Amino acid sequence: MATVKGSAAVSHVGRIRSNNQDSGYAGRHLFVVADGMGGHAGGDVASAIATRYIRDADQLYPSVQDASAALHDSLIGANQRLAETVAEHSELTGMGTTVSAILLHGDQVAISHIGDSRIYLLRGGELSQISTDHTFVQRLVDAGRITEEEAMVHPRRSVLMRVLGDVESSPEIDTLTLDTQSGDRWLICSDGLSGVVSFEEIRKALLSEAGAKPVADRLVKASLDGGAPDNVTVVVLDIGEPAAPSTPPQIVGSAAAPPAFGTPEPVRQRSLLLTPFRVHPVQETHFEPDSAEYYDEIIEEDARRRRRRIVTWTVGVLLIVAAVAGLAALAYQWTQTRYFVGESNGRVAIYQGIQQNLGPIEMSELYRESDIDVAELRTYDQQRVEQTISTGSLQDAEAVVDRLEESLD
Structure with missing residues (x-):
């Protein structure tokens, strides 16, 4: 029977954001990361409400099927709680959150996932991404229209197609059960890590023989070193014989503080020297309906953008060629005066x-x-x-x- 050797949850506001809209939870059997959406008006509230609601599923269940059903139902329940909160606080309209969760049962795990936070598994030195991003750019990657590298800088990389919140009453949630074994290292993270730190860097950090907490700290530091334009939250779970008494449940990020509805965003002075490695502009994550019409519309927009880019590059190259040819002609004319x-x-x-x-x-x-x-x-x-x-x-x-x-x- 697989047991928790060690676990850790770490969350950081990052180098650009003024408030933390992420939440994380590392419990006895349940491990969760939620990344809020909707700006200061609701992102932090959404992830906190969802995480606090879902952590009630941190229990033992008769079977992994029961665990999976309970975890799925807890996400649906959290979605309902968010809708009720918006009904009571209209200023939170449009808030939402991603959720990626693992519930351990025996030698198996139940997984529920919605949004673009990610679940990774390191086994035998090989790192695999278990979850699939519910984003517009991921649909483009799956369709073969863009590469993973292009997705990292795509202008619509912040568009989510599925989230928990007041946007859908019955959101589609990915659920699956997998076997786990001693030596496995699981990682759940917000896109504040995966959007900044490369897959290979994440793998190298997880390969460390250090415990869950030092590894989680190392991953957060890697995001900060990369500019950390977004909040970053990491939950690391090691499977194996516990080397010490089990760690008490830990909750981090916005869920660790009392909820504050409608609180003005604090002014936070930041030096530009704090972000020398910032790669991409900060973009607010937002939800768009997962519809064929929207997908087709954006595909056509991307096609137009690609055509404009090709025309721009072609004109630029022709101008350069013309300039070089002109200079060559002038140079030749000069030589003929000698x-x-x-x-x-x-x-x-x-x-x-x-x-x-x-x-x-x-x-x-x-x-x-x-x-x-x-x-x-x-x-x-x-x-x-x-x-x-x-x-x-x-x-x-x-x-x-x-x-x-x-x-x-």
Whole structure:
């Protein structure tokens, strides 16, 4: 039977946000991360209400099926509680929250998930993402329209297609049950981690032999080092024989403070030096209906944006090519104002252009061949002619040839 070797929950406001809209819970059997949506008017309230409601599911159940059903029902109940809260406090209209939760039962886990917080499993050194993001950009990735890298910087990366809140009375929640075993390390996190820290960095942190708490702290620090434009919450769960007495249930983030409805957002002075690594602008997460019409509309908008980008790049490249060609033409015209003295068919000759060639392109041509044999010149003059004599103009070149001719007298 799998047991909890250790667990930890850590939450940080980040380097940009002025309040923490995340909540986390690490209990005896239940582990939860919720990321609030709706700005200060309701994001923190939504995640706190949902987390406090769902933690009542932290119990032992007769079977994993019962555990899964209880966990699913707790999310549905939390959704109803959020709707009731909005009905009592109209200023919270539009608030919502993601929820990713794991409920341990024997050698299995029941999972419930909605939104873009994530659940990862590290087993045998391999890290797997267990949950699927309910976001617009994830739908684009699944459809093969954009890559995972493009999704990280997509202008609509903050659009959620499914959340708990007052937006849907019966939201669709992903549920599944999986086997777990000694040595497994589970991670639940808000997108304040996954949106900043790379998959490989997360894997390396989880591979540490340190306990759950140091690993959770390391992951939060990695997000802060990356600029932490959003709140970041991490729950780490290690499966195995406990090395010490079990950790008491821990709740972090907005759920750890008393609820405050309609409290003005505190002013928080922040130095720009605190965010030297900020990669992407801060975007407020918001909900859009998971409908074919909206999806098609945004797909067409993306297509238009892609066409505009292609046109812009094409015009830019053509302008650059035209500029380079213009400069090349001007440079060539300048070379044709230059002359030098050299040898042609054994005789002293005047060339128009410059001595250097541009790859296979010759930058000079024979202007006039004189009657002076190079072999009749003094040794010094022969060497000068063979190595070419630079002059500034045709008049100067003619003067050089006249002097060489006079030297034969």
